Amino acid sequence: MLQLQKGVQLLMDNKQIPDIVVGRLPLYLRTLQKMARETIQVTSSLELGERLGISAAQIRKDLSQFGEFGKQGTGYNIPFLIERIREILHIDRVWDVAVVGAGDVGRALARYQGFADRGFRVVMIFDNNPDVIGTLVADFTVQNTAGLVEAIQNAGIKVAMVSVPADQAQSVTDQLISAGVKAILNYAPISLSVPEGVWVQYIDPAVHLQRMAFYLA
């Protein structure tokens, strides 16, 4: 079932990995880290697949794109696989993250404990509401969005989460990009326009609910 380990050969040109495979790696990692917390040391593509609802063949195929991870007959070494996936995803470091928009969602993100040990930490939060600027959210003083570009540029921040109203999201995004941000997680219910070399992911709960409603009678 598992192939002989030949050493990990990371592909240098990330562009060759289909984005859909990249998208599954964080899910593999999350499950492997949960197994590690359960003090499981070794797993198989079959066991991983059952936990993830993904076929064992798919998992073997995905992981083989990045080199040979398993040893025949002994399965995948979980701590080793976790470290390799963290390297591949560039989260064997911690990325500083800015949050723009200190409403319910932004405040929840600034306080969220789930980023720890997953490669990210919120370091600043912005809002344009005079009543909110200067207030405390978690350990952060909410900063004026007017100073966003300078603050993010000075801190060298590359990752941001946008939780402003839909009609402000594109303008905030444009400012983030001019400040050097390359990856944006957008909570505003609107499609953003970004130049080549900037990545956007979307979180819109209504979109997810609508997708499932299709399958409801």
Next chain:
Amino acid sequence: MLQLQKGVQLLMDNKQIPDIVVGRLPLYLRTLQKMARETIQVTSSLELGERLGISAAQIRKDLSQFGEFGKQGTGYNIPFLIERIREILHIDRVWDVAVVGAGDVGRALARYQGFADRGFRVVMIFDNNPDVIGTLVADFTVQNTAGLVEAIQNAGIKVAMVSVPADQAQSVTDQLISAGVKAILNYAPISLSVPEGVWVQYIDPAVHLQRMAFYLA
């Protein structure tokens, strides 16, 4: 560019539509509704594609799966297309939604204004923390999770959002399913196991950030 309208022929067997196409319909809908608010009446697959970052050919192909929506030379009628997509997604009605977990995320969901006019409304929220049970979130009194199955069954609720800690998410999910819930939006950072006929979608900001980090130098 656009084909002659032959009348909308909705497919009766939803199973024939690839899930990836179903997943794009809410994005089309969101953009069309934004255009409608801008009082735009007619659009083209080219214009839609530019707003969405999706090719015009992809949009034409997706929409053709559900019938012929456009008229040659005159483009897509936006209000008509909105209504058809709402019908296809079964959101030409309002689905009642239960929220389980009244922490930061659950409270933000209960207060979120973004579900209005998108087919869903939160109608109840649960927590198992005695300090939280009985408190007010938006207009709702937080109910004891111990009464979840009965309350959801009695209300006939089919849709739920789970925002409890990871180690409680599977047990809450099992209760929701036993109460008749068919669609679950899970905010807990864990893969859920559900039987055939139950749909799960996941929101985990760290997963989205990790996916983008792959592309960062």
